[in-house]
Amino acid sequence: MDDFNILCTDLLSVDRVFQLTDWFGKASGSKLNKEKTKAQFYGPWKNSEKRGLQFQVTQEEQKILGVKFDTNCEGKTNWTEITQKVKQRLGFWTMRNLTIEGKILIVKAVILPVFLLISSVFIPPMRVFLELQRDIFYFICDSKWERLKREIMTKPKEKGGKGVPDLYLFLGSFYISTHFKQAMDIFNNPKTNSINRFWFGSYLRKLKLLKSDFKKPVAFNLPPAYAFIQKFLQHFKLEGEEIGILTNHRFIISVVQDREPATPVRGLLRGDATTVWPNVGHPVLTNRLQDLSWMVAHEILPVRAVMHSRGMSATSICPRPGCGAPESVRHLLWECSAARDLWAEAGSLQFPYLPAREVLDLQLVLYGVSHQKMEKKDFAEMWLTLATIKDAIWTSRNLLVSRCRQIPPWL
Known part of the structure; x- marks a missing residue:
């Protein structure tokens, strides 16, 4: 017999374990190696109770099913x-x-x-x-x-x-959903359910998830493991949610995220932010194009104006020869001479999925917001084309800055 753990509540249980292992050894031919057997005591044990045992008493941490338990049972x-x-x-x-x-x-x-x-x-x-x-x-x-x-x-x-x-939200929701399942006996384990309701019962009654029963004892002070659950629910304002939500960590995360407002889009003149963000993460775009569209909408693309404002660039002027304007995201993709020349030639003749030149404006290019209604398929093809052109402008600009190679983005 090797590498197994037994939990005992008193010395009588310890003696009983040795008797059972001896009986098992007589039938199977195996034998317990008492010299390698170690014991870890948790709780208020007396020193006299730890003497005269048939095995070694240690203060080292114990690893049970991949989880380490130290002497304070905190798992740090x-x-x-x-x-x-x-x-x-x-x-x-x-x-x-x-x-x-x-x-x-x-x-x-x-x-x-x-x-x-x-x-x-x-x-x-x-x-x-x-x-x-x-x-x-x-x-x-x-x-x-x-x-x-x-x-x-x-x-x-x-x-x-x-x-x-969000690690705090993800791990916290996984942790509390597990304990709520044990408290509600979803796992169908009576022993785990009983001890869980004892330590957790007072708070469950406060949440009206457990009826008051004076025949069953409960702890009025929550131990640290359950105090975290109370703190977590109060932090995210989840104390009024149904038990069906509290026992599923995905539902907990979904409820918290649904309450968050949409991030506003600076410079948006048409529509609202709830229209822009689905366009930014449109499934027709590749990961690279989604990243570019997202940084454009947040105006955090590392152009010179953004870098200069954070002390990471010596100048904010556009690197294109003859252009002395500050290089913002809007300037890079729409106002710069290279961008203007490209958009002047872009249209339904050169790019079949783009609308007419007079319909192509700043709001449509940057955010995918148009004053005209379009079919989903037509919009997906147009938005993919626009994102590809913006990526070509950004790539051309980076080649100019990093390698001093002036390549027109339409080549």
Whole structure:
């Protein structure tokens, strides 16, 4: 017999375990190695009770099913290993030339699963939340320069964000949904349900999710594991939600994100932001074009005016020869001489999916907002063409700045 854990409540149970293992050994021929057997005591045990035992008493942390339990049963040592593993994986994927969309996909598919097992037992300290969230944003931004506030980046795409996972919301919702399932006996485990309702019962009664029953004892003071649940629900104002939502972490995240308002679009003269953001993340666009359209709508494309305002460029003047205007996003894609020449030649003759030249205006080019109604298929083809042209303008500009190669974007 090797590598198994047994939980005992008293010394009588310990003696009973040795008797059962001896009986099992007589039938199977196996034998318990008592020299390698270790015991960890939790709670108010007396020193006299720890003496004269048939095994070694240790204060080292115990690893049970991949989860480390220290002497205080707080699980703090788990997060050191997880933090190192996350940094290692982020460092590996940093060497790949990924788009923002691709990096967010890596975070969701590769990074988040690292937390799920441990966070279902122990919730990370706030220090760990902040450190890991910072590393994730540095990975997505590819530098320490975060172009937008994190609360905007974590919004859904249809509200102006990029859908970057909020670790506090994601892990917290997963943690509390697990405990609510245990309290409501969804797992059909009576023992787990009973102990969960004892520690969690007073708060469940306050939420009116559990009827008051004076025949069953409950703890009036929530232990730290359940105090986090109360703090989480109060922070996101979820105490009034139904039990069907609180037992599903996806529903919890959806409720919180649905309450967030759409991010306004500066410079939008036609329509509203709820029209622009679905265009920015239109499925017809590739990841590269979605990133470009998103940065254009937020006006965070790293043009010289943006870089100069943050002290990262010596000048804000457009790099095109003979153009002395500040290089803003609007100037780059619409007002610059190179952009004007391109849009003057662009039309339904050169690009079959574009509208007539007199219909092509700034709002349509930057945000995909038109005063004319279009069919979904026609709009998708037009928007893909416009995004490709904008990408050609941006690529031509970068070649001029980085390699001093002046190539017209229409070639």
